[in-house]
Amino acid sequence: xxxxxxxxxxxxxxxxxxxxxxxxxxxxxxxxxxxxxxxxxxxxxxxxxxxxxxxxxxxxxxxxxxxxxxxxxxxxxxxxxxxxxxxxxxxxxxxxxxxxxxxxxxxxxxxxxxxxxxxxxxxxxxxxxxxxxxxxxxxxxxxxxxxxxxxxxxxxxxxxxxxxxxxxxxxxxxxxxxxxxx
Amino acid sequence: xxxxxxxxxxxxxxxxxxxxxxxxxxxxxxxxxxxxxxxxxxxxxxxxxxxxxxxxxxxxxxxxxxxxxxxxxxxxxxxxxxxxxxxxxxxxxxxxxxxxxxxxxxxxxxxxxxxxxxxxxxxxxxxxxxxxxxxxxxxxxxxxxxxxxxxxxxxxxxxxxxxxxxxxxxxxxxxxxxxxxx
Numbered sequence: 001x002x003x004x005x006x007x008x009x010x011x012x013x014x015x016x017x018x019x020x021x022x023x024x025x026x027x028x029x030x031x032x033x034x035x036x037x038x039x040x041x042x043x044x045x046x047x048x049x050x051x052x053x054x055x056x057x058x059x060x061x062x063x064x065x066x067x068x069x070x071x072x073x074x075x076x077x078x079x080x081x082x083x084x085x086x087x088x089x090x091x092x093x094x095x096x097x098x099x100x101x102x103x104x105x106x107x108x109x110x111x112x113x114x115x116x117x118x119x120x121x122x123x124x125x126x127x128x129x130x131x132x133x134x135x136x137x138x139x140x141x142x143x144x145x146x147x148x149x150x151x152x153x154x155x156x157x158x159x160x161x162x163x164x165x166x167x168x169x170x171x172x173x174x175x176x177x178x179x180x181x182x
Numbered sequence: 183x184x185x186x187x188x189x190x191x192x193x194x195x196x197x198x199x200x201x202x203x204x205x206x207x208x209x210x211x212x213x214x215x216x217x218x219x220x221x222x223x224x225x226x227x228x229x230x231x232x233x234x235x236x237x238x239x240x241x242x243x244x245x246x247x248x249x250x251x252x253x254x255x256x257x258x259x260x261x262x263x264x265x266x267x268x269x270x271x272x273x274x275x276x277x278x279x280x281x282x283x284x285x286x287x288x289x290x291x292x293x294x295x296x297x298x299x300x301x302x303x304x305x306x307x308x309x310x311x312x313x314x315x316x317x318x319x320x321x322x323x324x325x326x327x328x329x330x331x332x333x334x335x336x337x338x339x340x341x342x343x344x345x346x347x348x349x350x351x352x353x354x355x356x357x358x359x360x361x362x363x364x
Contacts, residue, residue, distance in 0.1 A: 013288075016288055017288065020288065020289050026289065029289070029290055029291070030289070030290075030291060031291055037291060037292070039291050039292035039293075040288060040291065040292045041292075042292055043286050043287060043288050043292030043293070043294070044288065044292070046286035046294075047286045047287075047288070050234060050286065052232060052234065053285065053286060055288065099287065099288070101283075101285050103235065103283050103297075103299075104225050104228035104229045104232065104235060105225060105229075105281065105299065105300065106195075106198055106199065106202065106222060106225050106226065106229070106237065106281070106300065107202050107208065107211070107212070107299075107300050108211055108212075109211070109212060109213055109219060109221050109222065110219070110221035110222045110223075110224055110225030110226075111221075111225075111364075112225070112228075114363075115285075115297075117285075117287065117289075118287065118288065118289050139361070139363065142363055143363050147363055148362070148363055148364045149360055149361060149362050149363055149364075150360070150361045150363055151335065151358065151359065151360045151361075152358075152359050153333065153335060153356035153357065153358045153359070154356060154357050154359065155355060155356055155357075156354070156355060156356060156357055162357055162359070165359050166359075168361070169361050170359035170360060170361045171359060171360055171361070172338070172357055172358075172359055173337060173338060173358065173359065173360050174335035174336060174337055174338060174357070174358025174359070174360065175335065175336050175337075175338055175344055175354055175356070175357070175358060176333065176334075176335045176354075176355065176356025176357060176358040177333065177334050177335070177336065177344070177347050177348075177352035177353060177354055177355065177356070178331055178332070178333045178352060178353055178355050178356065179321070179331060179332045179333075179350070179351050179352045179353070180330070180331050181296075181321065181324055181325050181329055181330055181331055181332060182293075182330045182331075
């Protein structure tokens with residue numbers, strides 16, 4: 001499976017909100033409507049403008065549409081030749097999303113941290129290892145940014161997620177606490 | 183007790199690192215040395231330059247040194263008169279620190295979150311309600327920045343801290359997981 005990871009753009013936003021809403025917790029707190037509530041667009045623009053925040057989408061692509069950006073090689077084919085005179089069939093589909101935040105910090109001898117939030121794999125695309133590939137990509141991205149650690153919080157009710165992250169090497173070291181302000 | 187909350191400056195950094203190191207977990211991971219390792223200074227400058235990160239120090243001030251910046255009133259005295267011809271005794275002392283991070287986010291209908299990390303009250307100044315005043319200040323600051331929620335993670339071993347945050351209204355809703363990258 002060819003998966004391209006890239007920064008989300010504004011056109012991805014409805015699909016992102018759909019994915020957030022398609023969840024037993026998210027369903028209660030998101031508004032997946034057409035047009036989207038303006039607050040989503042505002043938040044998107046803030047993330048987009050902040051070098052310490054990256055909203056990442058995972059896009060599955062048919063082999064014929066994979067370009068250099070995915071890092072994948074098209075072995076044994078000459079793409080230009082194969083598609084000479086054709087309009088390539090675009091079969092890309094967003095299959096996952098996540099937000100990465102890079103936080104400079106004094107503790108740990110001034111070690112920068114990466115936080116991953118809003119990790120979602122599209123419900124009809126689960127069980128194919130997409131979540132694992134997303135997290136491995138996120139870990140490499142955090143290393144690239146010089147982070148000494150990656151952290152996340154996951155709702156106590158998401159017990160499958162706890163096991164998933166543990167398999168990736170995360171340790172259950174902290175209690176995550178939240179306070180609503182509004 | 184008059185406490186002034188302000189953004190840390192570079193001169194506060196040794197005291198900040200001392201406070202982080204004076205801790206059963208921090209003692210194993212910080213280097214409180216003279217001169218400070220350069221990595222601390224680098225991290226300080228990154229935080230200082232980032233509008234979404236605030237390194238806050240709590241400074242206790244003797245009444246005679248409290249100015250307008252603290253928001254406190256010197257009731258019933260005329261400060262200029264009382265100190266005419268004197269150099270006021272400067273008795274300010276850093277008693278606490280914390281880092282606030284404001285994260286734009288798509289989830290919760292584009293609701294911005296505040297995260298508080300590295301919350302420390304100086305060991306010889308505990309039991310006086312300073313931590314609570316710091317957190318109440320942080321909550322107001324997060325509201326000012328338009329955040330819909332405040333979140334934190336606290337090591338599973340810090341059971342006193344869990345009760346402390348619960349008293350302030352935080353709920354134990356999440357598991358906090360960490361992965362070392364270096």
